[in-house]
Amino acid sequence: MSTSSGLNFQMNRMRKIGPSVLGFLLFAISIWAISQKLERYSIDDVLISLSNIPKSHQSGAIFLMLMSYLMTTGYDILAFSYIGFPLHYGKVALGAFISYAISNNVGLSLLTGSAVRYRLYSGWRVPPGVIAQVIAFANLTFWLGLFGVCGLVFILTPLQIPSILDLPFVSVRPVGIIFLLAIAAYLFWSSFNHQPLKVGEWELNFPTVGLSLALIAFASVDWGAAGGVLYLLLPAGSTSSYLSCFSIYLLAMTASMISNIPGGLGVFETVVLTLVSPEANPAEVLAALLAYRAVYYLLPLIIATLLLGIHELKKQR
Numbered sequence: 001m002s003t004s005s006g007l008n009f010q011m012n013r014m015r016k017i018g019p020s021v022l023g024f025l026l027f028a029i030s031i032w033a034i035s036q037k038l039e040r041y042s043i044d045d046v047l048i049s050l051s052n053i054p055k056s057h058q059s060g061a062i063f064l065m066l067m068s069y070l071m072t073t074g075y076d077i078l079a080f081s082y083i084g085f086p087l088h089y090g091k092v093a094l095g096a097f098i099s100y101a102i103s104n105n106v107g108l109s110l111l112t113g114s115a116v117r118y119r120l121y122s123g124w125r126v127p128p129g130v131i132a133q134v135i136a137f138a139n140l141t142f143w144l145g146l147f148g149v150c151g152l153v154f155i156l157t158p159l160q161i162p163s164i165l166d167l168p169f170v171s172v173r174p175v176g177i178i179f180l181l182a183i184a185a186y187l188f189w190s191s192f193n194h195q196p197l198k199v200g201e202w203e204l205n206f207p208t209v210g211l212s213l214a215l216i217a218f219a220s221v222d223w224g225a226a227g228g229v230l231y232l233l234l235p236a237g238s239t240s241s242y243l244s245c246f247s248i249y250l251l252a253m254t255a256s257m258i259s260n261i262p263g264g265l266g267v268f269e270t271v272v273l274t275l276v277s278p279e280a281n282p283a284e285v286l287a288a289l290l291a292y293r294a295v296y297y298l299l300p301l302i303i304a305t306l307l308l309g310i311h312e313l314k315k316q317r
Contacts, residue, residue, distance in 0.1 A: 049235075049287035057232045061295045064228040069300060071222035072100045076117075078215070079137035082207070085130045087121075094307060095120040096138070101304035105297050116308075123315060137207075144183065144212060145219020150250050151180035157247040159275055172251055187212055223250070226296065230272070233291045235284040238276040248275045 076096035080087050095117055103113035114135050121131045154176025161169055169175060190206045207215060227249040231242050239245040252271035259267040269289045276285055 045283040046287050046290070049281070049284040050290060052284075053233060053288065053291055058291070058295075061229045061232045061291070062299070064225045064232065065296050065300065068222050068225040068229070068296075069097055069100065071218065071225065073097050074218060074222075075138040075141045076134055078141065078218070079134040082137060082211075083130060083133050085126065087124065087126060091120075091124050094311070097300075098304040098308050101300035102308075105301045120311070140207070141215045141219055144186070144216050145223060146254075147179040147183050148216035149220045149223045150254065151176045151178075151183060153243065153247050153250055154179070157244055159244075159247050159251060161251070172247065175254075183216070229296050230288070230292050233288040233295070234276070235280060235288060238280040238285060238288075240277070248272055251275070 073093040073096040076092050077089065080092055098120065099113040099116040102116055106112045117135060118128070118131055121134070122128065126134075154172040158171040158173035158176075160171055187209050190212060191209050193206065224246065227246040228242070230249050231239070231245040234245065239248065248271070252268045252275075255271050256268045269286065272289060273282060273285055
């Protein structure tokens with residue numbers, strides 16, 4: 001093997017294992033940071049705090065979780081409607097819910113969510129080209145919504161960025177400005193670009209400026225409901241307002257996606273624990289985060305797994 005070939009082999013290998021190594025390091029750092037926050041508390045303190053979360057707040061969190069996932073199913077419904085391919089609402093909602101619930105927990109949402117969608121939609125005789133268009137449209141809606149809502153909230157509530165994230169910004173305001181500039185650049189480009197995106201034999205026309213703004217508003221409701229789940233479960237006084245909690249939530253979610261760790265496990269908790277009010281009891285905050293994981297991740301995953309199992313059994317029969 002030549003020197004150049006060996007160097008290329010090593011570089012390709014680093015590109016493959018690099019994200020996994022980085023994810024592991026971030027996870028280890030997060031666990032260490034959490035342990036430092038909770039060094040004066042025991043597991044019993046966390047469990048007691050967990051049991052003390054008001055039942056009304058738990059019910060409200062479950063309601064907001066359902067609203068959030070209902071909005072995410074709308075991504076696929078809007079995609080099928082925009083593409084012009086008829087598919088029963090129940091099938092679209094089922095496919096979207098299962099794909100989002102699984103990808104939220106497993107990570108690599110583009111890969112896992114696309115695989116689940118292909119498995120379900122192809123079983124309902126949706127052509128591969130249409131499935132590819134639906135995936136592209138749904139992901140576009142997701143990122144437009146994330147950039148749009150993060151941009152606005154980060155500018156309105158410029159939180160201090162935790163040093164553990166090692167970002168070149170002191171607060172999230174520059175991040176918000178960058179996100180809004182990216183949205184503005186996309187809207188400007190889409191207003192002049194009329195060339196469709198070709199996926200095999202199918203073509204996907206990019207949404208108009210008006211539709212793109214509507215998608216951002218639609219996705220913002222999804223993000224707002226998801227942030228509300230955490231807000232209801234956090235102990236009183238953890239944040240000054242819903243908007244402050246929402247800003248913390250969005251930063252934690254952004255850090256989670258950057259980390260490439262399934263579900264942002266550890267990274268999400270570290271950011272929230274770092275940014276909540278110093279007067280908040282860390283054991284109570286961690287209990288709220290565990291409840292959030294159960295409501296927004298575990299419960300939908302259980303439901304999605306059952307629905308997928310029932311679907312596969314029916315398909316086999």
